[in-house]
Amino acid sequence: MxxxxxxxxxxxxxxxxxxxxxxxxxxxxxxxxxxxxxxxxxxxxxxxxxxxxxxxxxxxxxxxxxxxxxxxxxxxxxxxxxxxxxxxxxxxxxxxxxxxxxxxxxxxxxxxxxxxxxxLQGLTAHYLATSTYPLQPGDFALVHAAGGGVGQLLTQIAKKRGARVFGTVSTEEKAELARASGADEIIYYTREDFSEATRRFTDGKGAHVVYDSVGKDTFDKSLDSLRPRGYLVLYGQSSGPVAPVNPQILNAKGSLFLTRPTLVHYxxxxxxxxxxxxxxxxxxxxxxxxxxxxxxxxxxxxxxxxxxxxxxxxxxxxxxxx
The missing domain is CATH 3.90.180.10 (Medium-chain alcohol dehydrogenases, catalytic domain)
Incomplete structure (x- = not known):
């Protein structure tokens, strides 16, 4: 063969x-x-x-x-x-x-x-939205790469569970895909600070969860996008691996949670x-x-x-x- x-x-x-x-x-x-x-x-x-x-x-x-x-x-x-x-x-x-x-x-x-x-992409979206951080009606979720394969599926499942979704994208074409999947707000991360946009959409409170598949380029601002006791779910590294993290930063930014899940364990x-x-x-x-x-x-x-x-x-x- x-x-x-x-x-x-x-x-x-x-x-x-x-x-x-x-x-x-x-x-x-x-x-x-x-x-x-x-x-x-x-x-x-x-x-x-x-x-x-x-x-x-x-x-x-x-x-x-x-x-x-x-x-x-x-x-x-x-x-x-x-x-x-x-x-x-x-x-x-x-x-x-x-x-x-x-x-x-x-x-x-x-x-x-x-x-x-x-x-792989569908099961990943499923476990992220239903198990790693089980979305509830009214939750605010920031989804990176919302126009990509996992992002589109994750947005659809998040909407099924009643969450409000903010999707980051790089182009208008990707924005259209994210909107078609149900994203409530679109953030062009190439044009604006996505953490500031997330704060604006949540009246300054921040998101309950950030689903981050990008890694190195988005990690710090993803933490800044969360409300106290929010969850950063880092499930990929398309821009490269994240540098070593001092756990004290989670305390300083609001007793945050950080997890790095992978499908095989779900x-x-x-x-x-x-x-x-x-x-x-x-x-x-x-x-x-x-x-x-x-x-x-x-x-x-x-x-x-x-x-x-x-x-x-x-x-x-x-x-x-x-």
């Missing part, structure tokens, strides 16, 4: 298309013929070596497709089943081996492309994974949460897909199509 392998950390050019043996499923595993693989910043961090992984490796952690073989003793899925998954390495390929405990049935009415697009059990995906897919199926697939690339163009993602051009999900 064809797969994208990485032999050394580096730029997009280290993503190489190779012919590798088609893997065989073992006990408790299924082989999925992939229809789509998600491209995410975690893949970029792995490619650059910011997140350590044994070399060489096949990129990607998210995909959807059809089961085409199962290992011994597997009864949970069968060949022909439509499935999706996330947080399993090696989805930049024509086939992937996935533990059946991580496979999610894709219901009728949800396309395989939408399913692949919804897994889908650690099969029960929690199913609960989140079932709710997410039901919202997608009924149309109350919309997934936007921004752009698809052939598997062979994985390097170009990474350049597109890193260039902050995305207006939704980026997918590789084997």
């Amino acid at each position: 064809k797969a994208i392998r990485i032999h050394n950390p580096g730029g997009p050019e280290v993503l190489t298309l190779e012919e590798v043996p088609t893997p065989q499923p073992g006990p408790g595993e299924a082989r999925v013929k992939l229809a789509a693989a998600g491209v995410n910043f975690v893949d970029v961090y792995q490619r650059k070596g910011l997140y350590q992984i044994n070399l060489p490796f096949i990129g990607g952690q998210e995909g959807s497709g059809v089961v085409d073989a199962v290992g011994d003793g597997v009864t949970e899925v069968k060949p022909g089943d439509k499935v999706a998954y996330t947080s399993v390495q090696a989805s930049y390929a024509e086939y992937a081996i996935v533990p059946v405990a991580r496979l999610i049935p894709v219901p009728d009415g949800v396309s395989l492309e939408d399913a692949a697009a919804a897994m 889908i650690a059990t099969r029960e929690e994974l199913l609960q989140r995906t079932n709710e997410l897919f039901s919202w997608i199926k009924e149309g109350t949460v919309k997934v936007r697939v921004d752009k698809t690339f052939p598997l062979s163009d994985a390097a170009e897909a990474h350049r597109y993602l890193e260039g902050r051009h995305t207006k939704g999900k980026v997918l590789l199509i084997p």
